[in-house]
Amino acid sequence: MTDTLQLVHEFTRAHKTTITRDNGATEYVEVLPLLDQLQEAMTANRGTGGSGSLAKAPVSLNAVDLWQDITRTTAHALTAVPVHAQPATTLGQGIQQWAAWAVNTRNADDEAELNAYLVYWSGQIRAMFEPSVDLEAACPDCGEGFTWSHDGVEYVRRRALSYNQHRATCVVCGQVWEGAGAMMSLARAIHGDTPVEQCA
Ligand SMILES: [Zn+2]
Numbered sequence: 001m002t003d004t005l006q007l008v009h010e011f012t013r014a015h016k017t018t019i020t021r022d023n024g025a026t027e028y029v030e031v032l033p034l035l036d037q038l039q040e041a042m043t044a045n046r047g048t049g050g051s052g053s054l055a056k057a058p059v060s061l062n063a064v065d066l067w068q069d070i071t072r073t074t075a076h077a078l079t080a081v082p083v084h085a086q087p088a089t090t091l092g093q094g095i096q097q098w099a100a101w102a103v104n105t106r107n108a109d110d111e112a113e114l115n116a117y118l119v120y121w122s123g124q125i126r127a128m129f130e131p132s133v134d135l136e137a138a139c140p141d142c143g144e145g146f147t148w149s150h151d152g153v154e155y156v157r158r159r160a161l162s163y164n165q166h167r168a169t170c171v172v173c174g175q176v177w178e179g180a181g182a183m184m185s186l187a188r189a190i191h192g193d194t195p196v197e198q199c200a
Pocket residue numbers: 139140141142143144160170171172173174175
């Protein structure tokens with residue numbers, strides 16, 4: 001699975017990442033913590049009035065739902081964490097405290113659960129800013145990681161799994177994971193620590 005502390009880092013701190021420009025050029029840039037990006041997505045379209053804000057409203061609403069989901073889940077997770085001398089005052093600090101506990105317990109499920117949530121939330125946040133994102137894992141249903149497609153000039157290899165704001169799909173077998181529960185099941189299937197049946 002993706003390193004949990006790396007996920008926490010990307011979630012709560014400014015970090016470097018490779019982005020692809022529209023012209024295909026790639027660049028190594030510093031980006032805001034994913035939580036800050038989510039906060040921007042929530043507030044960017046508020047109070048501006050006019051028809052322009054209407055078109056973007058669904059993104060803002062999804063961002064608010066996701067923020068509330070993360071807040072609730074983190075608060076619940078922290079009830080299992082021994083009391084800290086300095087209680088978390090921000091959501092980012094809460095997730096960091098959750099992580100500091102989860103990666104050090106004797107129960108590997110504690111970290112796996114946090115990891116699955118972070119993978120899912122990160123995907124949701126990134127999908128708000130990107131039309132579609134490739135997943136590096138092989139499809140848990142058909143086992144394929146790549147497929148070949150013709151781009152008009154030559155055959156190019158592309159990832160089998162990708163997701164956007166609404167669903168993940170496998171272009172090889174056509175499997176679709178739609179909605180929060182299914183996306184979480186997929187994240188767990190990919191990361192392989194918890195039986196899918198247990199997270200319904
Ligand atoms: Zn597949």
